[in-house]
Amino acid sequence: MSMDELKRRLGQVSDLGAAAGLMSWDQETQMPGEAARVRGLQMATLEGLAHELFTAAQTAELLEAAGEAESETDAAILRVTRRDHAKATRLPTGFVEEAARARNEAHHAWLEARQHSDFATFAPHLEKMMDLARRQADLLGYEEHPYDALLDEYEPGMRASQVKSVFADLRDRTLPLLRRIVAAGDAADYGVLTRSFPPEAQKAFAWRVAGEAFGLKPEFARQDESAHPFQTNFSRSDLRITTRVEEYWPACLFGTWHETGHAMYERGVAPRWERTPVSRGASLGVHESQSRMFENLLARSLPFWERYFPQLAEVAPQVAAGLDAPGLYRAVNRVNPSLIRVEADEVTYNFHVMLRFELELALLEGSLKVHDLPEAWNAKMQAYLGLTPPNDAQGVLQDIHWSAGLIGYFPTYTLGNLLSVQLLEAARKDAGIAAGVERAEYGPLLAWLVEHVHQYGRSLTPTQITERATGRPLTADPYVAYLHGKYEGIYGLTSENSA
Amino acid sequence: MSMDELKRRLGQVSDLGAAAGLMSWDQETQMPGEAARVRGLQMATLEGLAHELFTAAQTAELLEAAGEAESETDAAILRVTRRDHAKATRLPTGFVEEAARARNEAHHAWLEARQHSDFATFAPHLEKMMDLARRQADLLGYEEHPYDALLDEYEPGMRASQVKSVFADLRDRTLPLLRRIVAAGDAADYGVLTRSFPPEAQKAFAWRVAGEAFGLKPEFARQDESAHPFQTNFSRSDLRITTRVEEYWPACLFGTWHETGHAMYERGVAPRWERTPVSRGASLGVHESQSRMFENLLARSLPFWERYFPQLAEVAPQVAAGLDAPGLYRAVNRVNPSLIRVEADEVTYNFHVMLRFELELALLEGSLKVHDLPEAWNAKMQAYLGLTPPNDAQGVLQDIHWSAGLIGYFPTYTLGNLLSVQLLEAARKDAGIAAGVERAEYGPLLAWLVEHVHQYGRSLTPTQITERATGRPLTADPYVAYLHGKYEGIYGLTSENSA
Incomplete structure (x- = not known):
């Protein structure tokens, strides 16, 4: 009985969250501008009521009264809910309110400062x-380390020491590759990346391929435009992705397929956990492994473009003129050290993340003073990418995260990159999946991902998912090998032992 | 202090209502189809929590503790909230749940039956x-009459006896006019009403004129498509109207301007009542007076088309070919007795409503048995409009209202029609407003409506609004005179004393 009562309450909390999510999606994609002030009040009410309901004494009583679960489904609900509830109740209301006010002020100060x-x-x-x-x-x-408590919010169970060790390995084994690529010079005509591609055609092509290649269908999903692309959802049958159209058309295409990866993860969570805290992706890192797999490992592969180049040529003849699938493949895999994380390619992206991880860890420990941060940023940028920002807007002030109190968030981007390759490698041990990937037919791979990753939602930890799906803990090995194989090919480099 | 606490609570109730409203708007205009089941659960949660919060013992305590208000603003909040709270707590939860279940079953049975x-x-x-x-x-x-309690939900303070008397007057004085019009035959080429008008052009023209003529701007409003047109809003700066595009293009145009009337009413409510129960239109009848005024008194007038015909001709040259403003004016004012209420013109519409009012009153009293309803319907349809439905789908089963438990709702359509003319007549006593209306420049009229109707929200009753704005109670006189003047002109009839 108390389990039923608990589920009813968790359903209400989930519904309030869905309503707040819809209000936020609407604000980014549909809402008239003048509505912003009242919308802020409305969203605050929904989030406040959800938090109140979840942390109420009655919830604690129901969790206690529920005792041992009678099914595996209920056991996962109790495990995840008890964990969330303990964390939610460990932060006193006074602290939560102080933090919310400070974040609000910091956000405005950051906008101004940038x-x-x-x-x-x-x-x-x-x-x-x-x-x-x-x-x-x-x-x-x-x-072990205060950073672990923060990281745990985004990557449950992960510790700073693990991140440090995996990142050090990754850095040592990919920095030489990056230097060799830079020395090799251009591998394609990158002018094609800004050739004329009408906005509506960009969106339509990206959306059609999201359905055809990756299974995201209008029956349970939709695509809109927003200033910053994102994925959100209000049930596994109500997935929403957004995109942004630029002159640099790969932003719309690969951005759409990135968000498609997030959406298909949420789609794959087993329906038995509907409207409970179990019913979403296990962590930011595991989520990113899916979005990066779709965006980079699949959509930036040669087989993908061998399959979809003819469709692209049809909807964007000016882009395709004088080009073929291998040429396009090389162009969309340009390696180009730059100052801005969100514009980075597969090889340089992780250096942006490592730099931030190292700096926020030092700030938290106090070994680095905030006053000295810009200098430290610029020094690392020079060491990793050989660049020095001309100003702080293009340096230490470029990301919103720290102003929003998101400390411990950045590493999940790279953890996702590493996991994406480790998962794909494991999946490809199945000959049918491997053959499908080589033909850009992803049905068998998608089924494998649902079975080994998606269906579990939060009922397994990221570590459990990684070890069960791939047979070993997270490691940089597959990713390092992938980068070497792919980019030595593109840039015509002699193969090097990446071990 | 308790007033502040009360306002905080009313704000939360309002925010939950806004969230449920957004979920409903989203469902009708944006949502992927498969999301419907979970969306139903989510909306039920929001509505349930809003009802719980509003009817909670604590709300009653706050209302009591608030005592006398310190301002006119607070006085209205207390008056309206106490009234709503008393009504909301008079229905036991068991009854509310039984009614909700029965309505759900009735709705499905009605869909099937129709x-x-x-x-x-x-x-x-x-x-x-x-x-x-x-x-x-x-x-x-x-x-006086049980019907009064039901009518009061939609038209606070109105009684069945008043409706009876006004409707009888209206019927006796417009039925002869209708017979004369029918006898006169066609007054224009009605083929123009289904000439080719591309869907996007219909929507764009309707929306542009909604802004230019009636003041509905994208800064605080938006337009979408839905199966059944409606207006909804989540604050006075977040107004949403929908439309439907058909071969019969006046449906999109006049439907849009109808919903614009609803939206501009909500826009005009004084901001000081934001997020309180005072902050919406006073009743369905007063709401309908605004939508009907825009749709019929203004947009179906000759000055309107003298102003906007050139724009129409530009965006829909095939519609305008060989036509002029007077010709279009006569065409869009076709009087045509038909079986279906929602397709009815200004002259026949009220007979559809009177028929329903008389029948639901008799059903409630028990003087008419449900079993005998179709026969009674068909007899009245023959008496009023000279038509007999070929089947019940086009007769007694055509409207959703009764299956949704909406008894006492129908009369508000005609009350709105009557009030629309009574208000416009009062406004036109101002020479500047009258001159503006004759040039289809509605700025002065809109300002008058905000001052005499909109700003009050629910702080005045419909009767108070009517009497203060027009100097007398609701009467059929202005509407009867309006119909005679307009349609005797269009159909070339000898003027008759309508008194």
């Missing part, structure tokens, strides 16, 4: 964010 | 609806 490329005005807010992060880590508790 | 034109399968559900309506009237209480 606009004027003036780090000094943002610095006190970043200090406040770090102070709150340390206090939050203490309130949540940890065994 | 599809097969089989009244018998719907009859037991209609009996249940009438039984629930009688019980609801008893629970809510009334002085």
Whole structure:
């Protein structure tokens, strides 16, 4: 009985979250501009009521009264809910409110600081964010390192020490590759990436291929435009992705397929966990493994373009003129060290992430002072990518994360990249899947992902998913090998032992 | 203090309502089809939580503790909230749940019955609806007639006896006019109403004119398509109207301007009542007076088409070919007795409503048995419009209202029609407004409507609004005179004393 009552309550919390999510999606894609002020109040009410309902004494009583679960489904619900509830109740209301106010102020200060490329005005807010992060880590508790408590919010069970070790390995084995690529020079005509491709045709092509190649169908999903692309969903039958159209047309295409990866993960979670806390992706890292797999490992592969180049040529003849599938493949895999993370390619992207991870860890420990951050940023940027930002807007102020109190978030991007290749490698041990991938027919691969990753939702931890699906813990090996194989080919480099 | 606490709570109730409203709008205009089942659960949660919060003991305590208000704004909030709260708590949860279940079953039975034109399968559900309506009237209480308690939900303060008397007057004075019009024959080439008008051009023209003529701007409003047109809003800066595109292009144009009238009413409510129960239109009748004024009194007038015909000719040259403003004016004012209410013109529309009012009143009183309803319907249809439905789908089963338990709702359509003319007549006593209307420049009229109707929201009753704005109670006189003046002109009839 109390399990039923608990599920009813979790359903309500989930429904309030879905409503807040819809309000947010609507705000980014549909809402008239003047509605913003009241919409903010409305969303705050929904989030507040959801939090109240979830942390209420009655929820704790129901969790206690539920005792041992009678089914595996219920066991997962209890396990995940107890964990979430314990974390949610460990932060006192006073702290939560102070943090919300500080984040709000920091966000506005960051917008201002970035606009004027003036780090000094943002610095006190970043200090406040770090102070709150340390206090939050203490309130949540940890065994090894305060960073672990923060990272756990996004990547349950992962520790800073593990990240450090995997990242060091990755860095040591891919920095030489990057240097060789840069030395090799251009591998294609990159002018094709900004050839004329009408906005409606970009969106339509991206959306059609999202359905045909990756299974995202209008019966349970839709595509809209927004300033910053994202995926959100209000049930596994109500998936929404957004895209942005630029002159640089790969942004729309690969961005759409990236969000498609996120959406298909949520689609694959077993329906028995509907409207419970189990019913979403296991972590940001596992989520990113799916989006990166679709965006990079599949959509930036040669077989993909051998299959879809003719369709592209039909809808965007000006882009395709004088080009063939291998030429397009080389163009969309341009390696180009740049200052901006969100514009980075597969080889340089992880250096942007490592730099941020190393800096936020040092800030949290206090070994780096906020005052010295810009200098430290620029030094690492020079060391990794050979570039020095001309100003802080294009350097330390470029990302929204720290101003939003998101400390411990950045590593999940690279953890996702590593996991994407480790998963694909494991899946390809099945000959049918491997053959499908070589023909850009992803049905068998999608089924494998549902079976080994998606269906579990949050009922397994990221570590459990990784080890069960691939037979070993997360490692940089497959990713390093993938980068070498792919880019030595594209840039005509002599194969090097990447071990 | 308790007033602040009360406002906080009312804000939460309002926000939950806005979220449910957005979910409903999304369902009708954006949502992928397969999402419907879970969306139903989500909306039920939001509506349930809003009802719980509003009827909670704490709300009653806050209402009591608030005592006398310190401002006119607060006084209206207390008055309206106390009234709503008393009504909401008079219906026991058991009754509300029984009614919701019965409505759900009745709705499905109605869909089925209409599809097969089989009244018998719907009859037991209609009996249940009438039984629930009688019980609801008893629970809510009334002085004269149980119908009053139901009508009060949609038209606060209005009584069946008043409706009877006004409707009888209207019927006696417009039925002869209708007969004369029918005898006169066609007044224009009605083929123009289905000439080719591309869907996108219909929507764009309707939306542009909604902004230019009636003030509905993209900064605070948007237009979408849906199967059944409606207006909804989540704040006065977040108005949403929908339209439907048909071969019969006036459906899109006049439908859009009808919903624009609803939207501009909500836009005009004073901001000081934001997120309180005062912050919406006073009643369905007053709402309909605004939508009908825009749709019929303004957009179906000769000055309107003298102004907008050139724009129409530009976007729909095939429609305008060989036509001029007076010709179009006569065509869009075709009087044509038909079986279907939603397709009815200004002269016949009210007979559809009177018929329904008379029948639902007789059903509620028990003087008419559900079993005898189709026969009674057909007899009245013959008496008023000279037509007999070939089947019940085009007769008694055509409207959704009764299957949804909406008894007492129909009269508000005609009350709105009557009030629309009474208000416009009062406004036109101002020479500037009258001159503006004759040039289809509605700025001064809109300002008058905001001042005399919109701004009050629910802080005045419909009767108060009518009497203060027009100097007398609701009467059929202005509407009868309007119909005679307009249609005697269009159909070339000798002017008759309409008094």
